[in-house]
Amino acid sequence: MSDATERTSTGTPRRIEVRVHPGASRARLEWDGAVAQVWVTAPAAEGAANRAVVAAVADWLGVAPSRVVILRGTGGRTKLLEVFP
Secondary structure (H helix, E strand, O other): OOOOOOOOOOOOOEEEEEEEEOOOOOOEEEEOOOEEEEEOOOOOOOOHHHHHHHHHHHHHHOOOHHHEEEEEOOOOOEEEEEEOO
16 A cells, blocks of 8 residues: 555544646546646636545545645645545
């Protein structure tokens, strides 16, 4: 299991760097060990892509979307997310 998907019993939040590809023809997520590449069908307008990324990462890690927070990069394609167990 990779460092990003590893869950701890201590409740330590994980930080994940994400590269977003908005407006994709289909949604998918790939992890290369350092950065999660996230393709979302939502456009990069009015926060739609950000909401889709949060939902995709939450689903991937098996947590509620409310447990995923964008720390940096809300207006760009590269984001830093914090995931709370």
